[in-house]
Each structure stands twice: as C-alpha cells, then as structure tokens.
Amino acid sequence: MSLDRSDLEKIAHLARLAIAPEQTERYAAxxxxxxxxxxxxxxxxxxxxxxxxxxxxxxxxxxxxxATEPDRRESFQAIAPLTEGGLYLVPKVIE
Amino acid sequence: MQNKTIAQLAADLRLRTYSSVELTRHYLDRIERFDPRLNSFVTVAAESALAAAERADRALKAGDSGPLTGIPIAHKDIFCTAGIKTSCGSRMLDNFIAPYDATVVEKLAAAGAVMLGKTNMDEFAMGSSNETSYYGPVRNPWDESRVPGGSSGGSAAAVAAHLCAAATGTDTGGSIRQPAALCGITGIKPTYGRCSRWGMIAFASSLDQAGVMARSAADAAFILDEMAGFDPRDSTSADVPVPDYVDALDNDLKGLRIGLPKEYFGAGLDSRIAASIQDAIQEYERLGAEIREISLPNSPLSVPVYYVVAPAECSSNLARFDGVRYGHRCENPRDLEDLYKRSRAEGFGAEVQRRIMIGAYVLSAGYYDAYYLKAQKIRHLIADDFKRAFAQVDVIMGPTSPTTAFPIGAKMDDPVAMYLNDIYTIATNLAGLPGMSIPVEPVDGLPVGLQIVGNYFEEARLLNVAHRFQHVTHWHQAAPKGFE
Structure with a gap:
C-alpha cells in the first residue's frame, strides 16, 4: 500500500489535523x-x-x-480555554 | 525502608516502627534525589501525599486500617486525579486538571494508599519505549542509556528504582508487561473489564485495562485486591465477583499444566532470552508443573490486527480533543475548522497523529470491510486459539519481549520496528485475557521477563503461579545499582 501526498492530505482532513506541507511526505511514507x-x-x-x-x-x-449526576457545569467549564455566560466559545460559525 | 515488601511496610506501620508520614517523606526524598536521572515522574504531589499520610496515621492509630493504609504508591499519568494535573504524557493535556478522580484512584485512596505523584508515560499510552512523552524519555534504572519500555515506562522505572512501593499502569497491547520485563519488576494486566476504566483516559476502548506494577506478585496481589471490581460508571466493567488474591498466593502448583506456544519461541527471539525462559520453565517443573507444547497458530497476525483495531478506536476516542472544552487550544483560530486542526496538530505528537490518521483511514468509506471488519474477524480467530489452548492447559508461558531494553533513540525513526516489540503481548489484549510478566535470569545485566497468561478472570491463579516461583527464586529481589 503506497499513499501519496494527496491521499495523506485527505486523511489528515478526515482526522482534523493540520499537517505542515514539509511533513506530508514523511507521514505518507x-x-x-x-x-x-x-x-x-x-x-x-x-x-x-x-x-x-x-x-x-x-x-x-x-x-x-x-438523572443521577449533579450539575457540575462550573467545575467543568473552569478548565475550558474560553467560556462566557456558561457557554463554550468558538470562532463564529454563522454570519 | 524502600527494600521492604508491602506486607512488611504494613506491619511496621501498624507497630508504629515508623509513621506513614515518615515513610512518605522517605520516598519523596528518594524521588527528589534520584528522579532527575530517570524522569519517571511528571508530577510529584508532595503536599497532598503528606496530607494523605497524616490521615493514614490517624487511621492506624485508631486501629481502623487495612493492608494498604499509609503505603506510598504512584499512579500512571493516564488516571484522572482531582486537583492534580493529568497530562497523559501529552502537550494536549499539559494544562488539564481533572474535575474528578478515576475509580481506580478513588478505590486505592479509600483503601488508605498514599499517592506520591503521577508517572511519565508514552503520549496517550501509544508507544513501547516511553520516548513519545511530551515530558521527555524515561531512563531505565538498570542502564540509564536505555529505554524502560512503555507505555507505562515511568511506573516501571519508579518501582524498579524503589521510588514508590508500587504503581498503577495500563495495558492496551503490552504496556504493563513489556516495561515490567525491561525494568525487572512484576506486572499484571487483569482480564478486560476486571478494573474500572472510568476516569482512565481512553486509547482503545475494547483493549484498555488497568493493572499493577510492583516488585513481587505478593505486593501486586495486595494492590489488585483493592483495585478490581465492578463499576457501574464503566459500561464495559465486568460484574464478576473478585476473589481474595492474597489468599490464593500459596496454593500448591503440583499438576499445574503449563502450555508453551511454539510460535513464541521461533525466529526473532534472542537466544539468550530463550535460555532464561527455559530455565524458569524448568524451575516450574521442579515445583510439580507439567509442560506441554501448544500452538497459537494465528498469533503472528496479532500485530497487524492490533494496528487496525487500536488506531481505529484511538481515532474515535481522541476526536474529543477539539480545543473547545479542555486541553490545548491554538492561538487566533481563523474559523472552527482551523481551531480543530491546529489545536490537534499542536497538541499531539507525531506517533499519536500517525495512529489517528491510520484509524481515520481504515474506518473511512470504502475501506471499512477490508480493514476494520477483516481485523475483527481475525481477532476472533486469535481468541479461539486461546480457547482451544485453555482446554488443554491451565496457564501459558513464554517470553514477554523479544529483546532486553534497547538504547534510547534506537527505534524512534521506524514505527513498524517499534510495534514489533509487542509481538508476544498483543494477542492477550485482543482476546481480553489476563497476563503477567515476572523477572527471570537477566541477560548481560539487563532484566528479562517471563510472561504468564491465564484464562478469563484467573488473576488469582496467575498471581499464585508467579508467587510460588518468587518463593524459590531471587530474581525479583535484584535491584539496580546506584539507587541505594
């Protein structure tokens, strides 16, 4: 089985990984x-x-x-990179 | 103090020869002195350890103690610990403080064990040398230029250098047994489902299992007694009664039927390791066991099958690391896709990315039947081989690893060469069976492990078989020089 550069790019996209162009060939190999x-x-x-x-x-x-689990939103969101008003923030998805 | 068994430490603590605080301080001092050479700990939790030791001393004073009360242990950094970093050896979780304890951590704490800290490991448990850790390689205390094995390499090195009385590990394809072999300690991977996976960061959910790394089978039995058991929070936890592992240690081995799979003694095995294993088998004959040659004809396929099943499950499990809810997040993401892709590429190391991509590929449209389904079918054939074998024998023995500890850096450029380190251990995980590794005669001063595989839920028998050997041999008492 031999994967080429474009196969690798497709797989990396499926896996949601930003593979740098100079690493593509190494990963393909x-x-x-x-x-x-x-x-x-x-x-x-x-x-x-x-x-x-x-x-x-x-x-x-x-x-x-x-329901058996207590509400632990605060302790779970305390370790999140970015939250506001109890919500997780991500870049704008809908204009 | 650090040379004593867990039973001796527990007896001394009960007699107040020394307190748990003194014992804990002793181990913390040893970690401070020796761990800069080994890098076996990612986090040393001195403050919480001393607080736990104080609680243990109060329990001991009140006469309210068990066999592990006040005994200092370490946890592999894959088990979540509330308030103390759980990195899984990854930059992705370098900032992760779990909001809860893993069931295994909770159970051992409830038994009074004192957690000294969290041990280094291959990133997300993917590796056989502990070189894929974000925190750098762990060094083998028997030869600091060599690897300790992996992925539970930090736990193995820490136990071997007597930096803790015992440690937890996890085993997906050999990650307890192989480092135990390479560091000259005793390791047990229980039956799949025997110990809870709740709060244990998932790699390959149909294979992952928690276990114990200790200096003897007897020490391991004390720890496993407290770790094992049903957990409703783990949907794959086995609801099967847990026997008393310590009680079974001294059972007689007369008439024990030991199977030697011919596939485990073929080409690729270092002949000096083969000789050490044969000597150990002869010791078992003197203890009254009967030896039979058996065959596990599909076992050579276990590595190819594993490198479909494990990456497939890993790509699914690691999809949760998205830079949104916890863990590493990239700077200034352009959009949501960029946030996912860069956070993951920056957070994961090369081996983790390779395995995620293999998994995404074998599960992708058009390839599922040829890879994942095919692998699951051969997995069935591998499990059936063991079923036939256990109709004839009580335990299976062979080498744990085809080589002794190799130099740091030797196999890092060749993933496939690294994967073949686990050639004797992987089949056990695919079948879900329990397995152990115990030290036998070293080769050139480097430890060698004998692997013992048992039938489902026969951990008591494995520990018994290992203990009787350790009763008449001294390999497990050997300690690396320079850590006195």
Whole structure:
C-alpha cells in the first residue's frame, strides 16, 4: 500500500489535523509502511468468521432513565480555554 | 525502608516502627534525589501525599486500617486525579486538571494508599519505549542509556528504582508487561473489564485495562485486591465477583499444566532470552508443573490486527480533543475548522497523529470491510486459539519481549520496528485475557521477563503461579545499582 501526498492530505482532513506541507511526505511514507504491516491480514481466509467487537461478548447494560449526576457545569467549564455566560466559545460559525 | 515488601511496610506501620508520614517523606526524598536521572515522574504531589499520610496515621492509630493504609504508591499519568494535573504524557493535556478522580484512584485512596505523584508515560499510552512523552524519555534504572519500555515506562522505572512501593499502569497491547520485563519488576494486566476504566483516559476502548506494577506478585496481589471490581460508571466493567488474591498466593502448583506456544519461541527471539525462559520453565517443573507444547497458530497476525483495531478506536476516542472544552487550544483560530486542526496538530505528537490518521483511514468509506471488519474477524480467530489452548492447559508461558531494553533513540525513526516489540503481548489484549510478566535470569545485566497468561478472570491463579516461583527464586529481589 503506497499513499501519496494527496491521499495523506485527505486523511489528515478526515482526522482534523493540520499537517505542515514539509511533513506530508514523511507521514505518507510512515503510514504506507504501517499499512504494509497490516496487509499481512490479506492472506487469511475469514469466510464465515464472525467479527469480534468486544472480548467478553457482553451486552450493553441498561439503567433506568433517571438523572443521577449533579450539575457540575462550573467545575467543568473552569478548565475550558474560553467560556462566557456558561457557554463554550468558538470562532463564529454563522454570519 | 524502600527494600521492604508491602506486607512488611504494613506491619511496621501498624507497630508504629515508623509513621506513614515518615515513610512518605522517605520516598519523596528518594524521588527528589534520584528522579532527575530517570524522569519517571511528571508530577510529584508532595503536599497532598503528606496530607494523605497524616490521615493514614490517624487511621492506624485508631486501629481502623487495612493492608494498604499509609503505603506510598504512584499512579500512571493516564488516571484522572482531582486537583492534580493529568497530562497523559501529552502537550494536549499539559494544562488539564481533572474535575474528578478515576475509580481506580478513588478505590486505592479509600483503601488508605498514599499517592506520591503521577508517572511519565508514552503520549496517550501509544508507544513501547516511553520516548513519545511530551515530558521527555524515561531512563531505565538498570542502564540509564536505555529505554524502560512503555507505555507505562515511568511506573516501571519508579518501582524498579524503589521510588514508590508500587504503581498503577495500563495495558492496551503490552504496556504493563513489556516495561515490567525491561525494568525487572512484576506486572499484571487483569482480564478486560476486571478494573474500572472510568476516569482512565481512553486509547482503545475494547483493549484498555488497568493493572499493577510492583516488585513481587505478593505486593501486586495486595494492590489488585483493592483495585478490581465492578463499576457501574464503566459500561464495559465486568460484574464478576473478585476473589481474595492474597489468599490464593500459596496454593500448591503440583499438576499445574503449563502450555508453551511454539510460535513464541521461533525466529526473532534472542537466544539468550530463550535460555532464561527455559530455565524458569524448568524451575516450574521442579515445583510439580507439567509442560506441554501448544500452538497459537494465528498469533503472528496479532500485530497487524492490533494496528487496525487500536488506531481505529484511538481515532474515535481522541476526536474529543477539539480545543473547545479542555486541553490545548491554538492561538487566533481563523474559523472552527482551523481551531480543530491546529489545536490537534499542536497538541499531539507525531506517533499519536500517525495512529489517528491510520484509524481515520481504515474506518473511512470504502475501506471499512477490508480493514476494520477483516481485523475483527481475525481477532476472533486469535481468541479461539486461546480457547482451544485453555482446554488443554491451565496457564501459558513464554517470553514477554523479544529483546532486553534497547538504547534510547534506537527505534524512534521506524514505527513498524517499534510495534514489533509487542509481538508476544498483543494477542492477550485482543482476546481480553489476563497476563503477567515476572523477572527471570537477566541477560548481560539487563532484566528479562517471563510472561504468564491465564484464562478469563484467573488473576488469582496467575498471581499464585508467579508467587510460588518468587518463593524459590531471587530474581525479583535484584535491584539496580546506584539507587541505594
């Protein structure tokens, strides 16, 4: 598997990472090497094998739909980079 | 004091030979003296440690104490600690002070253990050498030019140099067992779901598990007794009763069936490490165990499968670091997308970015079946190999790592070479089984680890098997020179 510069740019966008142009080729080469390692899977016949998503084959637990957590907005927002009036601030999205 | 076992320290504390405050000060002094050489701590929490020690002393005085009351330990910096920085080894969380304690932290504090500080680690637990940390590499106390292993390298080095009585770690693909092997200590990764993941910063949620790094199986049993158990706040926590791990330590090993997977003794294993492992197996035969050769035919695929499953889950888990709610935020973002992209590119190191991108790629439209689904199917085959093996044997043994500790910098330019360090440990995580590493005879003065893998929820048996070996050998008592 060989990824080129434009593949890498697409992946970086999906991952929301600003990769500097001078690093693109290096990352493309590293990712290509990792995908070569991963390609060893291709030799295995997996017809009829169930995918395993979870090691213990457990089902998701459910609980009654009651509020159990206290309101901790202040302590959670105390560690945020930018807030105002109980809201998280980001650059303007809608003009 | 620092050479004593947890049981001896607890007995001394109960007899008031010394107080927990004195013991805590002793460890804090050692950290101040020796850690500049090792870099095993990101944060030393002297003030809160001494306050916890005072509370422990009051409990001891009142006769209201347990086996861990007043015992100084350290936590890997992946466990959230209210009021004390939790960095996960990343610039992204260099300014992060969690508003709550992880369940593991809460449980050990409730048992009276004193937290000395937070240990260094590979960034977001992604690494096998502790070199990807934002806070710089940790050095191996047995040879300071070498790595301690990773990702729980800080915990391993701190325990090996006797800077704490024991430490917590986490293991996603070998991150407790491999550094335990490279630093000559005892490490246990319990069954997936055995210890709560709540407040433990997520890397790969179907693989991550908290465990213990200690100087002996007996010490590890005391800690695991308090850490393990069901937690309703972790949706994947196992609701399975926890036995008393200390009680089971001395069980007889006569008739124990040990399986040696032939795939773990093939090409790629240093022959001197193979000889150390074989000597340890012979010791087990003298203890009454029966040895059988077994096969885990799909285990060579565990590294390729892991580098699909773990990055896929990591790309999803690390999507939460967006520069909005907590963690690093870039300066002067042009718009929301620029805020996300630059905050993440500045906050994450190269290895984390590689894994996020691999994950985004294997999950992207058109590639899901070929990568993620394929990997999940082979994961099933790997788990079935273990199922067949455990129909014939009680435990599986082999090397923990194919090499001893390697020089700092040796593998940093070749991610794939670094990944192959975990060739013997990853299959256990994919299957969700418990595994341990204990020290056996060193090679050229560098520690070697014997890996012991058990069936689901058989941590008690693993600790018992490790303890009986440590009862008749002394490798676990060896200490690196220069830290007296």
């Amino acid at each position: 590293d990712l290509s090497n990792i995908l070569d390692l991963v390609a060893r899977m291709d030799a295995v016949d997996t017809a009829g094998v169930e995918p395993m998503a979870h090691p213990l084959h457990m089902t998701q637990r459910l609980r009654p739909d009651n």
